[in-house]
Amino acid sequence: MKKSLIFGVLAVAGLSAGAAAAATLDDVKARGKLNCGVTTGLVGFAAPDANGDWQGFDVAICRAVAAAVLGDQNAVEFVPTTGKTRFTALSSGEIDLLARNTTWTFSRDVDLKFEFVGVNYYDGQGFMVPKALGVSSAKDLDGATICVQTGTTTELNLADYFRKNNISYEPVPIETNAEGNQQYLAGACDAYTTDMSGLASTRATFETPGDHILLPEIISKEPLAPLVRHGDSEWGDVARWTLNALIAAEEMGITSANIGDLSAQAGDAPEVNRLLGTEGNLGEMLGLSADWAKNAIMAGGNYGEIFEKNIGEASPIGLARGLNAQWTDGGLLYSPPFR
Amino acid sequence: MSTITDPDKGGFRVSQLLSDTRYRAITFQVIALFLLVAAFYYLGNNLVQNLRAAGLNFSYGFLDEAAGYDVGQSLIPYTSQSSNWQAAKVGILNTLLVAVLGCFTATILGVTAGVLRLSKNWIVSRLMAVYVEAFRNVPVLIWILIIYAIMTVSLPAPNAFRGDDPASTMLLGMFAFTNRGIYIPAPVFNPGSMVVVGVFIASIIAMFAYRAYAKKLLFDTGKLLPTGWPSLAILLVPALLVFFILGRPIGLDIPVLSGFNFGGGIKIGAPLIALWFALSIYTGAFIAENVRAGIQAVSEGQTEAAAALGLRPRRIMNLVVLPQAMRVIIPPLISQYLNLTKNSSLAIAVGYADITATLGGITLNQTGRAIECVLLLMLFYLTISLAISAIMNVYNNSVKLKER
Numbered sequence: 001m002k003k004s005l006i007f008g009v010l011a012v013a014g015l016s017a018g019a020a021a022a023a024t025l026d027d028v029k030a031r032g033k034l035n036c037g038v039t040t041g042l043v044g045f046a047a048p049d050a051n052g053d054w055q056g057f058d059v060a061i062c063r064a065v066a067a068a069v070l071g072d073q074n075a076v077e078f079v080p081t082t083g084k085t086r087f088t089a090l091s092s093g094e095i096d097l098l099a100r101n102t103t104w105t106f107s108r109d110v111d112l113k114f115e116f117v118g119v120n121y122y123d124g125q126g127f128m129v130p131k132a133l134g135v136s137s138a139k140d141l142d143g144a145t146i147c148v149q150t151g152t153t154t155e156l157n158l159a160d161y162f163r164k165n166n167i168s169y170e171p172v173p174i175e176t177n178a179e180g181n182q183q184y185l186a187g188a189c190d191a192y193t194t195d196m197s198g199l200a201s202t203r204a205t206f207e208t209p210g211d212h213i214l215l216p217e218i219i220s221k222e223p224l225a226p227l228v229r230h231g232d233s234e235w236g237d238v239a240r241w242t243l244n245a246l247i248a249a250e251e252m253g254i255t256s257a258n259i260g261d262l263s264a265q266a267g268d269a270p271e272v273n274r275l276l277g278t279e280g281n282l283g284e285m286l287g288l289s290a291d292w293a294k295n296a297i298m299a300g301g302n303y304g305e306i307f308e309k310n311i312g313e314a315s316p317i318g319l320a321r322g323l324n325a326q327w328t329d330g331g332l333l334y335s336p337p338f339r
Numbered sequence: 340m341s342t343i344t345d346p347d348k349g350g351f352r353v354s355q356l357l358s359d360t361r362y363r364a365i366t367f368q369v370i371a372l373f374l375l376v377a378a379f380y381y382l383g384n385n386l387v388q389n390l391r392a393a394g395l396n397f398s399y400g401f402l403d404e405a406a407g408y409d410v411g412q413s414l415i416p417y418t419s420q421s422s423n424w425q426a427a428k429v430g431i432l433n434t435l436l437v438a439v440l441g442c443f444t445a446t447i448l449g450v451t452a453g454v455l456r457l458s459k460n461w462i463v464s465r466l467m468a469v470y471v472e473a474f475r476n477v478p479v480l481i482w483i484l485i486i487y488a489i490m491t492v493s494l495p496a497p498n499a500f501r502g503d504d505p506a507s508t509m510l511l512g513m514f515a516f517t518n519r520g521i522y523i524p525a526p527v528f529n530p531g532s533m534v535v536v537g538v539f540i541a542s543i544i545a546m547f548a549y550r551a552y553a554k555k556l557l558f559d560t561g562k563l564l565p566t567g568w569p570s571l572a573i574l575l576v577p578a579l580l581v582f583f584i585l586g587r588p589i590g591l592d593i594p595v596l597s598g599f600n601f602g603g604g605i606k607i608g609a610p611l612i613a614l615w616f617a618l619s620i621y622t623g624a625f626i627a628e629n630v631r632a633g634i635q636a637v638s639e640g641q642t643e644a645a646a647a648l649g650l651r652p653r654r655i656m657n658l659v660v661l662p663q664a665m666r667v668i669i670p671p672l673i674s675q676y677l678n679l680t681k682n683s684s685l686a687i688a689v690g691y692a693d694i695t696a697t698l699g700g701i702t703l704n705q706t707g708r709a710i711e712c713v714l715l716l717m718l719f720y721l722t723i724s725l726a727i728s729a730i731m732n733v734y735n736n737s738v739k740l741k742e743r
Contacts, residue, residue: 084704091393112707113394133498133599143598145519150690151704156407159419170600171409172519173690173701187496188518188609190599230394 024096024228024235025069025287033075036062037095040080040176044201044310044317045101054078057310060300061099061120061226061243068242068292073299082175083151087112090229097239099226101195103153113230117240120226120303122323122332124218125157126196128203131211133190138217142167147180147189149173154194157220177202191215195222197311197319204316238286245275245293248335249302251326256301263294275338282338303333386710401706402427408701410692412608423702430697431719437614437693438680438723444619445679446672449626454656456631467627474624480685482621487613487689494518500596513593515601520608522594522601531588539578546573610691614683622679629671633664666739673731677724684720694719 028034038046038058046056054062059078067073079095090098091113101123102108104116127146129135138161148155150173162169172189174180181202184192192199196218203209226243228236249255252272254262259276266278273279277290286292300306307324311317325331356366390397402424409419414432417425456467474482497517499505509515515522528536553564582589594604637660645655686693687700694716703712 084700087704087707088709108707141599143600143602145600150696150701155701156419156705159407159409162409163419169409171411173411173692173696175687183491186491186518187498188491 024232025238028069028096028235032070033077034062034066034069034097035077035079035095036065037079037081037086037089037098037100038062039100040082040178042101042177042198042201043205044315044319045197046078046099055310057121057306058099058101058226060306060310061246062097063299064246064296065097065239065242067295067299068245068288069238071289071291071295073295083149084175087114090114090227093229096235097226097228101198101224102227103195104223104225104227105153108227114227115230115233115236116225116227117236118225118243119223119332120243121197121224123195123197123222123224125154125193125220125222126199126218127191127193127215128184128199128212129191129215131213135191135215138215138219139165139167141169141191143169144190145170145172145188147172147174147183147192149177149180149194150175152194153220153222158193161219181205195224197224197317200319201311201317204318234287238288241286242293242296244335245296245338246303246306247326247333248275248338249293249297250304250333251328251335254297254302256298256305259294259297263291271338390710397711398708399711401702401708401711404706406702407705410697411690412611412692423698423706426702427694427698427715430692430694430699433691434680434683434686434693434695435723437611437618437683437686437691440615441618441622441679441683442676444615445622445626445675448619448623449675450630452623452627453630453634456627457634470620471624471627474621475628479617479621479682480688482617483613483685483688486617487609490609490613491518497596497600500601509594513591515594515596517601518609519600520606521612522604522606524591524593525603525605527590527592529588529590531585534585535578535582535589538581542574542577546570549573608691610686610689613689614686614691618679618682622675622682625675625678626672629668629675630664632671633666633668634660636667637663662738666735669731669735669738673728673735676727676731680723680727681720 036059038054038056041047042056044056046054046058049055054076062076062078063073066076079089081089081095081098081100086098086100086102087108089095099120101121103123104119108114109116127138127141129141135141146158146169148158148171155171155173158169158171172183174183177194177198180192180194183189185206192202194202196214199214203212203214206212226239228239248271249259252269252275254272254275262272263276263278266273270279274282275293277283277292277294281290283290283292289295301309304326307321308314311319313320321329321331323332325333327334356362387397403422405420406423406426407419408426410417410426410429412433413429414436415425415429417429452467452470455463456471458464458467494516495518497515497519500509500515500517513524549569550566553566556562556564592603594601594606596602641659641663642655645659646652650658683693684695684699687696690696698712698719699716703709706712
C-alpha cells in the first residue's frame, strides 16, 4: 500500500514536470524585477561604474525592457555571463533576456532554440595589434599567436579566415575580455581578435591607445542582437518591440528631452501618438501599460542617444555610427511601423 | 541476536519478510533498490520531457561534424576541419599528458619533502613544513593562475629576442624562455639513429638487471655491490660509444626566431607549464604528508635496530623504513593521483586544451549539446580514475605486507 502510494506520487510529479508552461512576461511582472544577462565587463557595452551601477549600450536595452514592462528602469537584476555560460543561463531560465553582444547565427536561432529579437549593433570581427609589430594587414599575421575568446563565433571565424587564406596561427583561448587585455598587453599573444566594437572598447581602456592599431580587414558579419528563449512569443514580442521603439523614436525625432511634451497629449503625428500611447492600444496588445514605449525611451533616450552616450564618437570608445545609422541616413537601422 | 529461534519449516508467509530476521535485511535492500531505480527513472523522465518541451533532442551526431575551431597544443594531427570527436581525443591526450607528468613530479617532490620534513636539521624540516602548509592550504586554481601570471608577466615576449642587440638571449643558444612557453631543441633522427636508440633501450634493461642482481647478491650473501655509478655507466657509456662510432646520427633541431614566434625545436607551452607545476607542487604537498605519516607509522625500534646493526641513516631509510612505510603510503597516494588527474580540469583557467576545454568547453558551447558533452566527460573521468585506481592497487598488492 505504502509502496504504491510512493509510486503514484512519483508518477504524477514526473508527468507534471514536463508541462511547466513558459510565460516569462507574467514571471517578470510577479517578480517585479527583470533578470538580464550581460557581459562580465566590456566598457561601453556593459560594465559597472565607480558606484557599482551597470552602464553601457547593452545595459540600456535591459533598462528599457524593464521600464517598458515594470515602469521602472532600475528594476533589473544584472547577471554577468561569459561566452560559455550565457546560453545555459538563458535556456535554464536564470535570466529572462540576454543582452550581451551576441551574434545572431543560424545554429543559435534554429538548433539552440533561441529567439533573436532584432539587431542592436551591426558589427564585424577585426584584429588589434601593437603598432610596433609593423603589421598592416591581417594577411601578414602568418604564424602569429592570437588571443581569442573561447566559445564565441569569433573563434570559428578566425579558424575559417586563416584556413581560407592558407596561413597558420596559434590560438590562445581566453575566457573574458579582461583576461584577453592582460595577455595581449603582456605580449603573450601578437594580436587580439574580437568584434570591432569590442576592440575599440578595449583599446579605449589602455594607457596609450595610440600604440595599438586595428587592422583594416573585417573578416565576418556580426549582427549583435538581444535574445530570449524560443517558444515564448509574447515575451519575445515585448523585447523585440521595445528595441524597435528605441530605434523608431530616433527616426521620429522623439528624444528624452521632448518626450514629456509629446506624450502629454496626442499631437499631429499619428505614429508618434500610437508609439507613445496617446492614441490606439498598442500597449494593451503587448500586455503592457499604454505608456510602455514612453517609459522605455525615457530610461536612456532613443537609440541614437544611447549610442552617443555609451559608445559614440564623443565617448571614450569613439565608434562612428557607420552601419548603425538610421536607414534614412544610409545605415541599416530600420524599425517596422508601429501600426 | 536470535539464537534459539526454531527453524520454521511450516511454509513461507508474506509477513515473514518484515518479521523474520532471515529475510528482513534483504527486504529492505530490495525496497531501497526499487526507490533508487524509481528516483533515477523520475530524473531521466523529467529530463527527456523537459528537453522535448524545449524542442531539443538527445543525439551524439555532433561528434562527427567538423569542429571548426583550432587548438593551441595537440599531440595528434588536428585542424579546424577535424571532427568534434578528434578534438575530444586531442583533449583526452592532453589531459593524460599533464596527469602523467604531474603524478611523476608530484611523487618526487612529495617523497623528498616528506622525508626531509622529518629531518633532524631544524632549518630543513621547518622549510619543508612551510612548503607543505603553504601549498596545501591555498586552492590549486590560485596556484595555477599565480604561476601562469608570473610566466606571462616576467618572461620576455619572443620579439625581445629579435635584432642585432636583442633584449634577451637564448640560454646556451638552444633554450628560449618566453612568456608563451619554453622552446627547447628537438632531436632529429638521421639514418642509423635507430641503432643508438636500440642500444640505449638495451642499456636501460641491463641497468635494471644489474640492480636486481646486486639486490639478490646482497640478500643472499650480504655482499654489497655499488649501484650508483655502475648504473649510470651502464646507462650512458654504450649508447654514447655507438653514437660517436656511427658518426653522430642524432642531431638537434634548435629553435630559431622566425616570423612572430620561434620555429623548429619543441615548444612546451606556458599553459602546460603552469598547470603541470601548480598541480605538482600542490599535490606534492599532500603526498609529503602521506609520506611523513607512513614513515612515522614505522616503529622507532626498527630504526634503532637497524642503527645497532651499523647501517648508515640513508640505508636505514631506503632499506628498512621506506619499504615498511610504503604499505601506509600507497593507498592515500592513489587518492592523490586521482585528485591530480581530476584537478587537471582546471586547465581551462589558463587556456590549456585538455578534455574539459575541448569537449566540455568549446565543443559544448559551439554545438549547445550540454547534456551529451557532460555525460561523455563524466564517463571519461570515471574511466581514467578507475584505471589509475586499478593499476595502483596492483602495485599496492605487490608491496603490502606479505602474510604467509
